[in-house]
Every structure is written in C-alpha cells, then in structure tokens.
Amino acid sequence: MSEPSRDKVPPYPADQRDAVYRVIAERRDVRRGFRPDPVPADVLGRVLAAAHQAPSVGLSQPWDFIVVTDRSRRERVAALAARHRDDFAAALPAARARAFDHLKIESILDTPVNVVVTCDRTRGGRHTLGRATQPRTADFSSVLAVSNLWLAARAEGLGIGWVSFFDERELAAELGLPSHLDVIAYLCVGYVDEFGPEPELATAGWARRRPVAWAVHAEEFGRRGLPGEEPVDMLADVVAAIAPPDAAAMAAARERQDKMTKPRGSLGELEDISVRLAGLAGACPPPLPEPACVAVFAADHGVHAQGVTPWPQEVTAQMVANFLAGGAVVNAFAAQAGAEVTVVDVGVAADLGPVPGLLPRKIARGTADFTEGPAMTRDQATTALVTGAEIARDLVAAGNRCLVTGDMGIANTTASAALICAFTGADPADATGRGTGIDAATYARKIDVVCRGLARHQPGFPDPADPIGVLAAFGGFEHAALAGFILGAAALRVPVILDGVIAGAAALAAVALAPDAAAACFAGHRSAEPGHAVTLSYLGLRPLVDLGLRLGEGTGAVLALPLVQSAARALRDVATFDSAGVAEKS
Numbered sequence: 189m190s191e192p193s194r195d196k197v198p199p200y201p202a203d204q205r206d207a208v209y210r211v212i213a214e215r216r217d218v219r220r221g222f223r224p225d226p227v228p229a230d231v232l233g234r235v236l237a238a239a240h241q242a243p244s245v246g247l248s249q250p251w252d253f254i255v256v257t258d259r260s261r262r263e264r265v266a267a268l269a270a271r272h273r274d275d276f277a278a279a280l281p282a283a284r285a286r287a288f289d290h291l292k293i294e295s296i297l298d299t300p301v302n303v304v305v306t307c308d309r310t311r312g313g314r315h316t317l318g319r320a321t322q323p324r325t326a327d328f329s330s331v332l333a334v335s336n337l338w339l340a341a342r343a344e345g346l347g348i349g350w351v352s353f354f355d356e357r358e359l360a361a362e363l364g365l366p367s368h369l370d371v372i373a374y375l376c377v378g379y380v381d382e383f384g385p386e387p388e389l390a391t392a393g394w395a396r397r398r399p400v401a402w403a404v405h406a407e408e409f410g411r412r413g414l415p416g417e418e419p420v421d422m423l424a425d426v427v428a429a430i431a432p433p434d435a436a437a438m439a440a441a442r443e444r445q446d447k448m449t450k451p452r453g454s455l456g457e458l459e460d461i462s463v464r465l466a467g468l469a470g471a472c473p474p475p476l477p478e479p480a481c482v483a484v485f486a487a488d489h490g491v492h493a494q495g496v497t498p499w500p501q502e503v504t505a506q507m508v509a510n511f512l513a514g515g516a517v518v519n520a521f522a523a524q525a526g527a528e529v530t531v532v533d534v535g536v537a538a539d540l541g542p543v544p545g546l547l548p549r550k551i552a553r554g555t556a557d558f559t560e561g562p563a564m565t566r567d568q569a570t571t572a573l574v575t576g577a578e579i580a581r582d583l584v585a586a587g588n589r590c591l592v593t594g595d596m597g598i599a600n601t602t603a604s605a606a607l608i609c610a611f612t613g614a615d616p617a618d619a620t621g622r623g624t625g626i627d628a629a630t631y632a633r634k635i636d637v638v639c640r641g642l643a644r645h646q647p648g649f650p651d652p653a654d655p656i657g658v659l660a661a662f663g664g665f666e667h668a669a670l671a672g673f674i675l676g677a678a679a680l681r682v683p684v685i686l687d688g689v690i691a692g693a694a695a696l697a698a699v700a701l702a703p704d705a706a707a708a709c710f711a712g713h714r715s716a717e718p719g720h721a722v723t724l725s726y727l728g729l730r731p732l733v734d735l736g737l738r739l740g741e742g743t744g745a746v747l748a749l750p751l752v753q754s755a756a757r758a759l760r761d762v763a764t765f766d767s768a769g770v771a772e773k774s
C-alpha cells in the first residue's frame with residue numbers, strides 16, 4: 189500500500205530566504221575598522237547560542253568557547269601572533285612580502301572581545317557515532333560552530349576576524365587549556381564601521397575567488413558543471429576560453445609608447461612586450477605581472493632506458509627534493525627575482541612524501557619508452573593537460589599575475605626533440621641537442637632514438653593535427669602538463685614566460701590545440717639546445733635572454749621575469765611628453 193501523499197515542507201517565505209542568503213554573502217572576515225564599543229552580554233550570548241546549535245558528529249558537541257576580554261592576556265596573545273606573522277613574512281618571496289606588508293592579519297587588541305573555539309576530540313567516549321571511523325569529524329564539528337557564530341555575528345552587525353598565526357601549544361598554554369582540548373579558532377569580535385563588499389584579500393589582490401563552476405562536479409570528480417548544465421570537458425572549456433589579443437588595448441599601448449618621454453622605439457623589444465601584455469590583459473596599461481610563480485613540472489621518461497643521457501633516472505626525484513629544499517639554481521634565481529617556486533610531481537618514478545611546496549599530481553611513475561610504443565595513453569595525456577590547466581587556474585586564483593614554466597625530468601630533452609620534430613617537421617639531426625652534456629657516441633644514439641621513435645609511429649602518425657596523439661606518442665607527463673599550464677594561463681589572459689626547449693615543445697602542443705594561446709606566451713630565453721631555436725621560430729617568439737643556458741628548471745624564464753615586469757611598469761609609470769612638459773623632437 190502506498191503512503192498517503194503529503195505536502196512537502198514549504199520553503200521559507202522569499203524575504204526570510206533572502207535574509208539567509210544575504211547573511212551568507214555579506215559575512216566577512218574583518219580586520220580593519222573595528223569600533224571600541226563593547227559587545228553587550230545579551231548580544232554575545234545570542235551569538236554563542238547560535239554557535240552551540242551547530243551540527244556535530246554523533247551529537248558530540250566537541251566545542252567550548254573561551255571569552256577573552258582581559259587586556260593583558262590579549263597583549264600576550266597578540267605578541268604570540270606577531271612573532272609568527274614575522275616568521276611567515278620572512279619566508280615570502282619579495283613580491284608577496286611587499287603585498288603582505290600592507291595586510292592586517294589580526295585585530296586582537298582592536299576588538300573588545302576575543303572568542304576562542306576549542307575541540308575535545310575525546311568527548312562522549314569511544315563509540316561516538318561517526319567519529320570512530322573519521323576522527324577528523326570532531327574538528328569539522330567545531331568548525332561548524334565557528335561558522336554559525338560568524339553568521340550570527342554578521343546578522344548582529346558584529347565583525348569577526350579569524351587569526352591563525354599561532355603555535356597551538358603556546359596559545360593553549362596561555363588559555364589554560366587542558367591537554368585534551370585543541371584550539372580550533374581564535375576570533376576577534378567587535379562592532380565595525382562597515383563590511384567590505386568582497387574578501388579583503390580579494391580587494392588587496394592577494395587572491396581571487398574561484399568561480400563556483402570550477403568547484404562543482406557531476407557524479408565524479410572532473411565532470412565539472414553546475415546543476416542544470418551539461419558537465420563540461422575541462423580541456424574543451426579552457427580551449428574555448430582562449431581568445432585573440434585585444435586589438436584596441438594593443439593600439440592604445442603602441443600609442444602610449446610613442447608619447448612616452450623617450451625617443452620612439454628606444455625600448456626595442458620591450459615595447460613589443462608591453463604591447464603584447466596590454467593585448468593579453470585587454471587593458472592599457474596592463475596589470476603588473478607580479479607576483480609571479482614558477483611551476484616546475486617533474487616527471488620521468490621511459491626512453492631513459494635507451495641510454496640517451498649519462499644521468500641516472502633517480503636524479504629527477506633527487507632534484508625535486510633539492511627544489512623543495514630551496515637549493516637549486518631556479519630557487520636562487522627566483523629568490524633574486526622575487527618569485528615563488530612550486531614543484532609539481534606529474535610522473536616522477538619514485539614516491540615523494542608530502543612536503544610544503546610540492547603538488548602531488550602523479551599520473552604514473554614515468555612514461556613508457558617511446559621507441560617501443562606510445563609513451564603514454566591518450567587518457568594519460570589528457571589527464572596531464574587538465575592537470576596543468578588546473579594548476580594554472582589555482583595559481584592565478586592564489587593571486588599570481590604571471591606564470592613561469594619550469595621542468596625537471598632526466599631524458600626530457602630526448603622527448604622534446606621527438607615532439608619538436610613531430611610538430612614542426614624538423615629533421616631529428618637539427619632538433620636533437622646534447623642536453624645536459626653528452627659525448628659524441630651518446631649524441632649519435634640520441635638522434636637515432638628520436639628517428640626510431642618517429643619511424644615507429646608512422647604511417648600517418650604522428651599527426652600534428654592531433655596534438656594529444658603526438659603528446660601521447662612522445663611526450664613526458666611534464667610536457668603535457670606544461671601544455672595544459674600554458675592553455676590555462678592563456679584562458680585567464682595571464683602571461684606565461686616559457687623556459688627552454690621543454691617548455692617550447694609543450695608550447696607547440698598548446699598552440700596546436702589553441703592557436704591564440706601563443707598570445708599569452710613570452711619566450712624567456714633561447715636555450716643552447718638546437719631544437720629550441722627551431723621551436724621559437726615556428727612559434728614566432730623572440731627570446732628575451734640569450735646566454736647559452738641549457739639547464740632547464742625554469743632558470744632562463746625566471747631571468748626574463750624582471751624584463752617582462754619592467755616592460756609593463758614602463759608603460760604604466762613613464763610620463764608622456766604632454767604630462768611631463770617635455771618638448772618632442774621636431
């Protein structure tokens with residue numbers, strides 16, 4: 189017998205529903221503009237009661253709330269935070285450090301009351317429903333109490349600033365917490381003059397909000413799409429977003445260059461760079477390309493087995509450790525240029541533990557030997573492309589305004605040579621170089637390996653019109669991921685500075701997938717690898733630096749970063765003849 193039908197619960201009336209969404213949209217993390225007015229006990233009581241209504245795992249209610257008003261205690265807590273703020277600032281790359289200097293990260297003393305939310309991960313005993321299987325759910329529950337508190341406070345007109353610059357043990361000692369309690373949140377609470385329309389970090393350009401469509405997946409991770417929309421193929425989505433440069437912004441940049449207080453054309457190549465940056469951004473002057481982040485994509489290559497390099501394969505993983513420890517040349521150059529270095533494991537043939545700065549995105553433990561068959565499957569090539577594009581998106585959302593390519597993979601110049609031949613039709617003898625330095629016999633073998641690889645994939649293949657097929661045939665995971673990285677940057681109209689021959693080979697794939705991606709690419713340098721010259725002329729890119737470098741890692745591209753930044757800054761800062769009252773040449 190079927191159940192008698194009942195009316196479903198009606199939604200809240202529209203105005204009440206709107207109020208709920210409004211408080212969610214208008215809640216802000218507030219750090220400035222607090223008023224000294226005390227928070228009345230009944231108001232704080234309502235806010236804490238709202239926090240206490242949060243859901244919790246097994247109804248364990250693991251939170252406690254410590255209300256701190258004592259000035260001297262807050263001074264001690266502020267001193268703890270200041271120390272960690274300084275440590276954090278000291279570890280930042282220069283461009284980030286400058287931006288961080290302007291940020292206020294705590295209002296411990298500016299607010300009349302601080303509320304500490306804690307978590308008791310043992311409360312309720314061993315059989316607390318849900319927590320037995322997922323211990324972290326205790327912390328999640330306390331965070332939900334914070335969320336309730338934050339929303340209720342906003343409805344009361346109270347601002348909240350969450351401070352997390354603490355060593356939790358130091359803070360716990362200051363608050364007299366028993367050892368079974370952990371600090372979840374330190375919140376500064378007070379009335380404010382106003383609530384900003386968007387996160388303060390977004391206003392300051394520190395980071396951007398990701399579009400909700402990037403975060404919603406249908407059925408399985410990766411099938412992105414909002415409810416009611418067809419799931420989008422991310423790669424197709426990224427390619428579709430890549431558009432030609434903005435002609436009006438380019439014309440405005442050219443015109444401005446001609447009016448700037450300098451002889452026309454006297455900045456040479458840098459004038460073109462500034463015009464291209466304006467076209468890419470669709471604005472004149474374009475935003476300064478900083479902060480910048482170098483993404484070093486690391487992977488291993490099956491073709492290493494053919495004896496194309498004297499370096500053992502383990503060096504890839506060892507150098508990844510060196511990048512993460514800050515000891516490689518790219519780290520030194522990036523420190524000098526004020527850029528961040530991040531390392532992406534897309535296919536290193538070793539297990540890499542979790543380390544800050546490492547993005548674990550391993551697709552497989554190295555590719556297959558391309559002289560014996562395709563280096564990777566089509567699916568793997570697509571996954572690597574999407575991975576690279578996602579990393580570009582995430583680094584741009586994190587506030588970077590310039591991306592820089594880096595790479596690490598013993599034997600990757602061999603894979604690059606094969607890719608370059610496949611995309612440009614170059615002869616392997618012209619596109620194959622000595623990489624990190626090899627003797628004549630190894631060099632001859634390397635050319636033969638490239639020839640055999642290309643021959644193996646005949647007839648009708650590799651087909652440059654099928655860039656994913658070409659990447660799968662010869663590429664390293666780092667090549668495919670770098671191609672996706674370039675596409676991701678181009679889709680967001682953010683410049684990407686290319687390093688040497690590996691990035692060049694990847695750019696050939698990116699441009700084959702989306703010709704307008706070339707507009708986002710800036711050739712950092714010309715590497716000593718002969719295949720790189722072939723690539724640059726095929727792409728129509730002029731290198732900024734030509735110092736005979738043949739290291740990779742992103743080193744040549746990082747050297748070019750200040751040049752690209754200077755080109756943008758000149759267009760922005762240099763006075764015109766009119767504005768400076770300087771007479772022009774008659």
Ligand SMILES: Cc1cc2nc3c(=O)[nH]c(=O)nc-3n(C[C@H](O)[C@H](O)[C@H](O)COP(=O)(O)O)c2cc1C
Pocket residue numbers: 215216217218219292293294349350351352353386387388389390
């Ligand atoms: C877990 C957590 C810790 C945070 N810690 C800090 C902090 O130490 N200092 C700070 O200035 N903001 C901190 N914030 C605030 C975030 O920067 C802020 O929520 C984010 O920029 C979004 O802005 P909105 O809250 O106004 O939407 C923290 C936020 C969360 C959720």
